[in-house]
Amino acid sequence: MSSTTKLFGLSAAASVLALSAAAQDPVSLTIVSWGGAYTASQQRAYHDPYMEANPHVTINNDDGSANALAGLRAQSQAGNVTWDLVDMLPSDAQLACDEGIIMQIDHDEMLAAAPDGTPASEDFLPGSLGECFIPQIVYSTVLTYRPGAFEDGAHPASINDLFDVENFPGRRALQDRPGTNMEWALYADGVDPEDIYDVLRTPEGVDRAFAKLDTIKDHIIFWTEGAQAPQLLADGEVAFATGYNGRMFEAIEVEGMDAAIIWDGQVVEWDGWVVPADGPNMEVVMDYLHFATDTQRLADQAKFISYGPARASSAELVGEHADLGIDMGPHMPTNPDNYYAPIVLDNDFWVDYGDEMRERFANWMLQ
Known part of the structure; x- marks a missing residue:
């Protein structure tokens, strides 16, 4: 197992410094997901706001999640990891974690606390967090x-x-x-x-x-x-x-x-994120994850698709569909x-x- 597959944690200060130093350097992230309405909801809730706040970052979508485990294995074996972040099912994530081809996660170190200060490990719904897995939706x-x-x-x-x-x-x-x-x-x-x-x-x-x-x-x-x-x-x-x-x-x-x-x-x-080991843009990926999995962003995704947010603190923020104006709760x-x-x-x-x-x-x- 390479050193980067070990438990990975970045302090907020170190992350900010690393990003500041590279702020003017263009960064292109390849984020793998499922396509269709689901990727569209991620684009509007996560990708677009993040790119607006970080103009040097470009996010490219790859609809390869259906075969993500095979893809991660192939990239790892070839020593050429081109994916930055992957949306994956928990069972496949556990297999990839056991094989050491995705990062282990220190949830409270890497992810935002709830608005009231509740740490991420207590705010995400019971049973949803994995050793290498960060849930987004139910x-x-x-x-x-x-x-x-x-x-x-x-x-x-x-x-x-x-x-x-x-x-x-x-x-x-x-x-x-x-x-x-x-x-x-x-x-x-x-x-x-x-x-x-x-x-x-x-x-x-x-x-x-x-x-x-x-x-x-x-x-x-x-x-x-x-x-x-x-x-x-x-x-x-x-x-x-x-x-x-x-x-x-x-x-x-x-x-x-x-x-x-x-x-x-x-x-x-559950469905959520895993981070490929030895990815090329790790600092930016960590910053993106901190942003995209906070309370507000997970609630925002429910404006575009009828999946429940994986954080307890997000539930009360779920409201109407952004385009249809219908209450999303019943869906x-x-x-x-x-x-x-x-x-x-x-x-x-x-x-x-x-x-x-x-x-x-x-x-x-x-x-």
């Missing part, structure tokens, strides 16, 4: 449907209906990975959300999940990129689609797609009206069993 994968897809105006209301091809016929668009699909299969088969991962840790539980998925196998279209799911719905190619709640919000509320979200069984997860995954049957994604499970599950799922898709 988001969920939800089931969405086209109201006009079913006869007699039928409206599905639960994950069970995804698996009910008799009463709710039509194609289903599912992501081409086991996560969410395995959880929903067991949930629809009668497993309580709190027991899903205990069941999935057994061979019998895995077989049970695949058996349930087999019941809709002939009705599935698989998607890979987040933008594909709402597009399949909008084009009328599917009756149901799984997707990220922010993508679906954008398609429904901003673009006017005729669809409705089912919050039953939403799979709740948040954590709104009590939506959070009635959540499945909280178990990142430890996916770290321990992910490779095995992905291999079996990939083979199942080809059968």
